[in-house]
Amino acid sequence: MARLAESDEGALAELYARLASRVYALALRMLRSPEEAEEVLQDTFLKLYRHAGSYDALKGSPRAFIYTIARNEALSRLRARRVRPVKAHWDVHAPDEALRATPIGDPLDRVVVEGALERLEPDEAELLQAAFFDDYTHAELAERTGLPLGTVKSRIRRALLRLRVYLERDETP
Amino acid sequence: MKHPKSQLAEYAMRALPPDEARAVEAHVLSCEVCQAELRQLDAALVALVESLPPVTPPAACWERIEAQLERQRAAPSAEPEPAPSAPRPGAGWPWPRGAWVLAAAIGVLLVGASLLWCYRQQQAYQQLEREQQLVAAWLARGDVETRLLQARDGALLGRVLLLPDGRALFVLREPPAAGRAYQAWGHTGDGLASLVVSERPVFEVLGRGFEALYLSLEPKGGSPQPTTPLGRLER
Numbered sequence: 001m002a003r004l005a006e007s008d009e010g011a012l013a014e015l016y017a018r019l020a021s022r023v024y025a026l027a028l029r030m031l032r033s034p035e036e037a038e039e040v041l042q043d044t045f046l047k048l049y050r051h052a053g054s055y056d057a058l059k060g061s062p063r064a065f066i067y068t069i070a071r072n073e074a075l076s077r078l079r080a081r082r083v084r085p086v087k088a089h090w091d092v093h094a095p096d097e098a099l100r101a102t103p104i105g106d107p108l109d110r111v112v113v114e115g116a117l118e119r120l121e122p123d124e125a126e127l128l129q130a131a132f133f134d135d136y137t138h139a140e141l142a143e144r145t146g147l148p149l150g151t152v153k154s155r156i157r158r159a160l161l162r163l164r165v166y167l168e169r170d171e172t173p
Numbered sequence: 174m175k176h177p178k179s180q181l182a183e184y185a186m187r188a189l190p191p192d193e194a195r196a197v198e199a200h201v202l203s204c205e206v207c208q209a210e211l212r213q214l215d216a217a218l219v220a221l222v223e224s225l226p227p228v229t230p231p232a233a234c235w236e237r238i239e240a241q242l243e244r245q246r247a248a249p250s251a252e253p254e255p256a257p258s259a260p261r262p263g264a265g266w267p268w269p270r271g272a273w274v275l276a277a278a279i280g281v282l283l284v285g286a287s288l289l290w291c292y293r294q295q296q297a298y299q300q301l302e303r304e305q306q307l308v309a310a311w312l313a314r315g316d317v318e319t320r321l322l323q324a325r326d327g328a329l330l331g332r333v334l335l336l337p338d339g340r341a342l343f344v345l346r347e348p349p350a351a352g353r354a355y356q357a358w359g360h361t362g363d364g365l366a367s368l369v370v371s372e373r374p375v376f377e378v379l380g381r382g383f384e385a386l387y388l389s390l391e392p393k394g395g396s397p398q399p400t401t402p403l404g405r406l407e408r
Contacts, residue, residue, distance in 0.1 A: 009242060016235060021227035024234075029225050041234050046241055060185075064215040067222045068187060075187075116220075132186055132221055150179070157182035161210070164217040 001062050004052035012049050019063070020045075023070045030074040030133055040077065044070040071132075078135050116166035124159035131156055176200075176207055185214040226301045304375040308334075311342050322388065322404045330388065330404045331374070339381025345374040349390060356391045358399060359383030370395035384408055 003011035023044050027037035047069050055065050120128075123145070130136045138156065142149040177197050183189045184197045201207045311317050311334045318335040322343070331345035341357075349355050349372060357368040357378045365387065368378040372393065380386050386406045389399035 012238075012242075013235075016238070020234070021229050022223055022225070024230040025225040025228040026222050028228055038230060038234050041230050042238050042241070045238050049242065060211065060215040061219065063219050067219060072187060129221070131188070132218065137188060138183060153179050153182065157179065157214075160182055160185070160214050160217040163220065164213045 001052055001055050001065075004049065005055070007049070009049075012045060015048070015066070016045055019066055023066065026067060026070055026133075027074050030071070030135070031077060036074075036077055040070055040073040043073050047073075075135050116163050119166055120159050120162060121155075124155050124162075127152060127156050128159040128163070176204065178207075178210070181207060181210055182214055185211060185218060300373070304373070307375060307377075308342070308344055311336075320406055322406055324404050333386065333406050335380075335408075339379060340377060341380040341386060342377050343371075343375065343388065345388075348372070348374045352393060353390050354393050354395060355403075356389050356395045356399065358387040358389065360385040360387060360405075365399065367395060367397075380408065 001011075004015070020041060024037055024041045027040035027044075028034065031037055031040065044066065048066055051069075055062065060068070127141055127145070130141060131138065136144070138152045139149060141147075141156075142152045145152065147155075177184075177200055180189060180193060180197050181201075184194060184201070187194070189197060201211055312319075314336070316337055320333050320335060322330045322333050322345070324330055329346065331343065334342040334344065343355070343357060345355065354370050354372045355374070355376070356370045357376070358365045359368050359378075359380055360366075360383055362384075366383075368380065368386075369376055370391065378386070385408060387399065388403045388405075389396075390401040390403055391399070
């Protein structure tokens with residue numbers, strides 16, 4: 001990130017080689033459109049190049065920084081869809097659609113994350129993924145599930161912290 | 174300000190309204206307790222992202238990024254425009270006669286390539302889902318034993334799930350390199366027996382009766398004997 005902050009395009013190329021497939025997968029998962037996912041990928045790395053100087057290690061890891069840019073880019077497109085007419089199958093907020101579990105990918109991650117997610121309460125895992133990937137606000141989740149808003153908030157936070165604890169345990173050989 | 178515990182997850186997901194986010198951020202920057210929790214939350218969110226199947230983007234994406242950087246270099250004083258995410262067709266260009274036919278043909282080819290690419294991605298995604306379901310089914314059993322499979326230098330190759338009936342499920346971190354395949358071997362006092370050749374990172378073998386399981390990297394189709402040993406697992 002330090003090299004990138006000095007406008008080192010080689011550093012950008014290295015980061016792209018390492019993380020483009022992750023950023024693209026995140027954008028595809030959120031938007032389900034290859035064209036828009038490509039836009040998000042490009043805009044993410046261009047923003048990263050321009051704003052690397054604003055990275056603050058106190059606020060999170062470089063990967064978290066990059067995925068946040070990508071997620072924000074995808075969220076802005078998701079939210080734009082919400083304010084203009086969209087085809088029903090694009091509307092991930094359709095209240096009659098069940099919340100979908102995320103298919104888990106990379107084999108090792110699949111085992112580790114699946115194991116960790118399995119140890120969460122089912123509704124916790126579902127709430128977490130709906131909030132993170134599908135941009136449900138906590139208030140929307142409260143409305144959908146009938147749970148009090150405070151309960152939704154505390155379950156999502158607890159799910160994240162427990163997920164981290166399980167992942168730490170499982171990553172230790 | 175109290176520790177804003179109930180808002181930290183929303184802050185980590187960038188889901189707070191701007192004024193609340195600024196208040197939480199101001200607190201976090203001066204509070205080691207909340208910084209520590211935020212690191213935990215961020216790590217869990219990174220793991221969620223990286224649990225998705227990685228998908229290789231089209232090569233043209235990087236070319237467009239490079240082209241945009243080149244444009245910015247050429248006009249450094251100009252305020253950088255929002256990155257155009259795909260080449261935009263010039264409106265009203267005086268294209269020569271016949272160019273439209275060529276453009277239409279290219280368009281048809283691009284649409285075809287895009288559909289083919291989508292189909293392949295869908296296939297790959299379904300394959301990953303099937304593997305995910307297989308691993309989940311194994312993990313759901315109460316009698317499964319999970320062992321790490323490591324290379325000689327200690328690097329983690331993946332895991333092997335073992336069942337009491339001798340079946341074993343290899344769950345490797347990466348698929349084999351292009352043109353190569355994994356081959357699993359069972360070892361007895363008499364030597365090595367080939368159990369399976371797989372071009373996928375998840376595969377099942379029947380390892381009953383073997384003292385140890387071996388993994389090697391081979392050309393597609395496998396080899397009579399291991400050529401590139403990767404790791405060994407004692408039963």
